Amino acid sequence: TGPELDRVRVQSSVPRIIPRCGSLYARRGARKSARVGLGDVSIEEIEAFMAQIPFNRYLGIELGELREGYARMLVPFRDELIGDFIRGALHGGVLSSLIDTCGGAAVWTQTEAGDRLSTVDLRVDYLRPGRREGVACEARVLRLGNRVGVADMRAYHLDKPEETIATGKGVYNVSRSRVRSPEPVSEP
DSSP states (O other): OOHHHHTOOOOOSSSBOSOOOGGGGSOOOOSSEEEETTEEEEHHHHHHHHTTSHHHHHHTOEEEEEETTEEEEEEOOOGGGEEETTTTEEOHHHHHHHHHHHHHHHHHTTSOTTOEEEEEEEEEEEOSOOOSSOEEEEEEEEEEOSSEEEEEEEEEETTEEEEEEEEEEEEEEEEOOSOOOOOOOOOO
């Protein structure tokens, strides 16, 4: 470890996953939309937001499907993602980052505008080596409380979705926005 590394603080593989921001709610009625939290957000708008996260861009994470309490994401294969060059296996960090991001996205679908997420705890069990091909991850929300969300994730190769290569469980801190949407007023 050199002096440059001593100054680096490691927090989470993806510190703030898809925080809600008002710009996602600017356009409504897009062709592909998913009911997310309090508003309709198009898949394209969420992809555009995720593309702003440099590490997600580097990995090439793509949003496959998003709905209330569920997310599916993909990472296309690239040689730069190999961790074991002898066996040709994907780096475990690629799988854990995909699992973390996907779990956070699933929890995010159940939050409100202005809320933010960060990873508190992440457990990944590597069951099989990742081959030299694209990987997908599915995440489902197990529980969402006022301050903490929990998601269950499963990663697999696109050509064999029945063959799980890694599983994960993520715990996410939900920082609630101080600004809340007003409750609808009923007319007497």
